[in-house]
Amino acid sequence: MHDDTRLAHIGRHGTEPLGLVNPPVCHASTILFPSFDAFEGKAPVPITYGRHGTSTHFALQEALSELEGGAGAVLVPSGLAACTLAIQALVAAGDHILVTDSVYGPTRAFCDQALRRCGVETTYFAPELGAGIAELMRPNTRLVFVESPGSLTFEIQDLPAIAAAAHARGVRVVIDNTWGAGYFHKPLALGADISVQALTKYVGGHSDLMLGALICTAETLPAVQAQARLQGNATAPDDVFLALRGLRTLGTRLKAHDASGRRVAEWLGGQPMVRRVIHPACTDHPQHALWRRDFSGACGLFAFELESCRREQLAALFDGLRLFGMGYSWGGYESLLIVAHPPRSVCKPGNEWPLLRIHVGLEDPADLIADLHEGLQRWQSA
Numbered sequence: 001m002h003d004d005t006r007l008a009h010i011g012r013h014g015t016e017p018l019g020l021v022n023p024p025v026c027h028a029s030t031i032l033f034p035s036f037d038a039f040e041g042k043a044p045v046p047i048t049y050g051r052h053g054t055s056t057h058f059a060l061q062e063a064l065s066e067l068e069g070g071a072g073a074v075l076v077p078s079g080l081a082a083c084t085l086a087i088q089a090l091v092a093a094g095d096h097i098l099v100t101d102s103v104y105g106p107t108r109a110f111c112d113q114a115l116r117r118c119g120v121e122t123t124y125f126a127p128e129l130g131a132g133i134a135e136l137m138r139p140n141t142r143l144v145f146v147e148s149p150g151s152l153t154f155e156i157q158d159l160p161a162i163a164a165a166a167h168a169r170g171v172r173v174v175i176d177n178t179w180g181a182g183y184f185h186k187p188l189a190l191g192a193d194i195s196v197q198a199l200t201k202y203v204g205g206h207s208d209l210m211l212g213a214l215i216c217t218a219e220t221l222p223a224v225q226a227q228a229r230l231q232g233n234a235t236a237p238d239d240v241f242l243a244l245r246g247l248r249t250l251g252t253r254l255k256a257h258d259a260s261g262r263r264v265a266e267w268l269g270g271q272p273m274v275r276r277v278i279h280p281a282c283t284d285h286p287q288h289a290l291w292r293r294d295f296s297g298a299c300g301l302f303a304f305e306l307e308s309c310r311r312e313q314l315a316a317l318f319d320g321l322r323l324f325g326m327g328y329s330w331g332g333y334e335s336l337l338i339v340a341h342p343p344r345s346v347c348k349p350g351n352e353w354p355l356l357r358i359h360v361g362l363e364d365p366a367d368l369i370a371d372l373h374e375g376l377q378r379w380q381s382a
C-alpha cells in the first residue's frame with residue numbers, strides 16, 4: 001500500500017458501531033472498571049486511566065507507528081518533550097551520549113543543562129561524520145542523537161552508517177524526524193531505534209496545536225512507555241484529534257510544500273544578493289546524494305544566506321513583508337521567514353551567518369516570490 005492510501009485509512013479503529021468516519025474525541029480522567037477482577041488487573045481492560053490515553057490517543061499512536069513502520073508510538077505534549085523523553089528513556093547517571101552539532105537548539109539546552117545536572121555527559125559531533133562516529137564512542141556511550149536534516153543548517157546525516165557503528169557497540173540511535181514528517185523519511189528502516197517528531201509541525205499542519213510523538217521499535221518501546229508513565233505527561237484528546245485530522249492530508253500538503261519550496265529555492269538561488277541557498281533537494285547541497293538515497297521528498301523548510309546582514313537591511317526586508325510571517329515553528333499552511341543564529345560548538349559559524357530560515361507554505365509560489373522580490377529590493381536600498 002502506498003503512503004497516501006495508508007494516510008486515509010490508518011488509525012480509524014474505534015469508529016464502530018456508529019459508522020463514523022473519524023474516531024470520536026474521548027475525554028476522560030476516571031475510567032470505571034467493569035469488575036473486581038479487572039480492577040485487580042486479572043482481566044484485561046483497554047483503558048485504565050485518562051493519563052494513559054483514550055481510544056482517540058490509541059488511534060493516533062497506531063496511525064503513526066504504521067506510517068513509520070514502528071512497533072508502537074508514545075504521545076507527549078510537545079516535540080521537545082519527545083526529544084527529551086527519548087533520551088531519558090535510554091540513559092542513566094554516568095552515561096555518555098553523542099549528539100549532532102546541528103541538533104534543534106532546545107534539545108541542545110536540555111543536554112547541556114538538565115542532562116549534565118543528572119551526570120550524563122554530551123559530546124557534539126559534526127553532522128557530516130557518518131561512520132567516523134565510531135571514533136567518538138566510549139565504553140559508557142549509550143546513545144547517538146541524530147537530526148537529519150539538521151536544524152537551521154540542513155546537513156543530511158548518513159543514518160545507516162551511524163546506526164551500523166552504534167549497533168556494533170550496543171549503542172541506540174534516536175533521530176529527530178520532524179523535517180521528514182514520517183512521510184519523506186523512514187528512519188526505522190534505516191537503522192534508527194526511535195524516531196521522534198514534533199507533530200506540532202506538518203502533522204498538525206495548521207499552526208494550532210502542540211504535540212510530540214516517539215515511534216519506537218519493539219526493543220525500545222517498553223523503555224519509552226515506562227519512562228513516559230513515570231514522568232506523568234498527558235496529552236489532550238482535542239489536540240490528538242487535530243493531529244489525526246492533519247494526518248489525512250499530510251501527503252497532499254507535503255507534496256505541495258515540496259514543489260513550491262523547490263521553486264522558491266531556485267528563484268532565490270538566481271538572485272545576486274543571495275550568497276547560498278541551503279536546500280537538500282538542490283544539486284549543490286553538500287549531502288544531496290545522501291538526501292536522494294534516504295529521502296523521497298523535501299518539505300517546505302530550508303535556509304539561505306545573504307551577501308550582508310546589517311540590521312537596517314534585515315529590518316527593511318522583514319518589516320514590509322505582506323505574505324511571509326515572522327514567527328517560530330513551521331509546518332503550517334502559511335509561509336514564514338525568520339533570522340536564525342544556529343548555536344554550534346563543533347561546526348564554527350562562518351562570517352556569512354545569520355541565516356534566513358524560510359518556510360514555504362501552501363500559497364501560490366508566484367505570490368511568495370513577488371513578496372520576497374520586494375523584500376530583497378528593500379534590503380538593497382536600506
Ligand SMILES: *Cc1c(COP(=O)(O)O)cnc(C)c1O
Binds near residue numbers: 083178199201211
Ligand atoms: C519545532 C521542533 C521541535 C520541537 O517541537 P515543539 O512541538 O515546538 O516542542 C523539535 N525538533 C525539531 C527539529 C523542531 O523543528
